[in-house]
Amino acid sequence: MTLTVAAWNVNSIKARxxxxxxxxxxxxxxxxxxxxxxxxxxxxxxxxxxELGYNVETVGQKSYNGVALLSKRPIEEVALxxxxxxxxxxxxxxxxxxxxxxxxxxRVASIYLPNGNPAPGPKYDFKLAWMKRLKxxxxxxxxxxxxxxxxxxxxxxxxxxxxxxAAAWEGDALILPATRDAFSAIKWLGYADxxxxxxxxxxxxxxxxxxxxxxxxNNGIRIDHLLLSPQAADxxxxxxxxxxxxxxxxxxxxxxxxxxxxx
DNA sequence: ATGGTCGGTCCCCGA
Numbered sequence: 363m364t365l366t367v368a369a370w371n372v373n374s375i376k377a378r379x380x381x382x383x384x385x386x387x388x389x390x391x392x393x394x395x396x397x398x399x400x401x402x403x404x405x406x407x408x409x410x411x412x413e414l415g416y417n418v419e420t421v422g423q424k425s426y427n428g429v430a431l432l433s434k435r436p437i438e439e440v441a442l443x444x445x446x447x448x449x450x451x452x453x454x455x456x457x458x459x460x461x462x463x464x465x466x467x468x469r470v471a472s473i474y475l476p477n478g479n480p481a482p483g484p485k486y487d488f489k490l491a492w493m494k495r496l497k498x499x500x501x502x503x504x505x506x507x508x509x510x511x512x513x514x515x516x517x518x519x520x521x522x523x524x525x526x527x528a529a530a531w532e533g534d535a536l537i538l539p540a541t542r543d544a545f546s547a548i549k550w551l552g553y554a555d556x557x558x559x560x561x562x563x564x565x566x567x568x569x570x571x572x573x574x575x576x577x578x579x580n581n582g583i584r585i586d587h588l589l590l591s592p593q594a595a596d597x598x599x600x601x602x603x604x605x606x607x608x609x610x611x612x613x614x615x616x617x618x619x620x621x622x623x624x625x
Numbered sequence: 626a627t628g629g630t631c632g633g634t635c636c637c638c639g640a
Contacts (some may be wrong), residue, residue, distance in 0.1 A: 373640085374632055398640090400633065425633050477640060517640095571640085574632035615631075615640080 363464040364599065365435075365625040366390075369513035369586050370607075371397040371474070371569075371616035375430070378614055380405055385607055386414050391620060392434045393461060395472030395513040399428035406430065423454035429472040429514070433438045436462040441469070445495045455492070458499075465625045468594070469503065473514030478535030486535050489517070493544035500548050503591065509625055510591035512553070515616065517585055518545045520555065523564035524584035534587060554595040556588035556621045557603075566603050577608060589622045597623045 368391040372378040374398065394416075399406060403422040411418055416432040421443045431437075441460040444451065458471040475496070478489030496512075507535045511525065519537045523526040531537045549555060557563065567582025576582065590598060601621045608617035 377632060398632095426639070479640080574629065576630095 363625070365392050365463050365468060365623045367393040367395070367470060367511050367513055367588065367623065368618045368620040368622055369395045369397070369472070369515070369588060370618035371515040371586060373398050373400070373614040373616065375399040375401060375406060377612065379410065381607055381612060381614070382609055383410060383414070384431075385618070386411070386416070389604065389620065390434075393470050393560050394432040395470065396430040396432065397428075397472065397474035397515045399430050400425060401428060415620075419457055419459055421454045421457045423452075427454045427474055429454060429457050429474050431457050431459050431470065431472045433459070433461050433470075438462050439465060442471075442499075445499055447495045448492075448497065451492075463625045467508055468625055469506070469508055469510045471510075471512045471514070473512055473516065475514065475516045475518065477517045480539070481533070481535040481538055483505075489535060490540060490544055492546070493541075497544070497548045497551065500553060501551050501588070507593060508591070509594035509597060509623070511594050511621070511623075512589040513621075514587070515585060516545065516587050518542065518587070519583050519585055520545060520587075521564075523566070526565065526567070526581045526583070529618060531583070536583065548589060551592055552592055554588040554592075554598075555593070556590055556598055557584070557600040558620065559590075559595065559598060560601060561606070568603055568619055570608060579582075586616055586619050588619060594623065597625050599624055
């Protein structure tokens, strides 16, 4: 059996609801990790999404951030609603759950990694500290030896071939060497970037700024990723960036990435 | 080019 797992930064679930519902009906992913829902838990359009056959878990926040995890399969356990180690971190950026797939438990996290601009500065320090906490959690998860899919908006451009013009992004928190090093450090633990695992693909993007005609000019960046534990990477069949939602009216500035697993 | 984009809001801030 296949399990499809998607990540999509929707940039406000309320502003995006018709687009999100259309996309869920059309693509019907088994699991959808949403970021930047920009609402509190009680404001999330839970009923409309449950009607499409999803179990819904949210970690909401007023105005900013907020993540959701939607699953057609039963959610056995919500393991975490925040990354450990952030005693004074109030930002809603992480939810991790165990999904009951046909092959057994699959652990999925919906991740909204801090943007970090301007860099240097306190926001960039917060980004790097958050990435260290994510690395620590990713390392702990390897001990379970189960399929783990860390899906979301990482705000990291991994390679120069993941941006239309790397020079235009020089100095940005999404591309700085320390940002890439922190992202690589998670991969070196033993996690695979699902998209990079497929050879020969470059200059495919998941985000295009609303400004300056970035979408029609295809001035994009690839910052939404699926990181896979070995047990998930072994079962990866395909991964695609679904550009259709970005071309619609009232589009998010991000578009979904969808992984298909034999799980 | 003299603006140039959104979304959520105490009318600017974050992306």
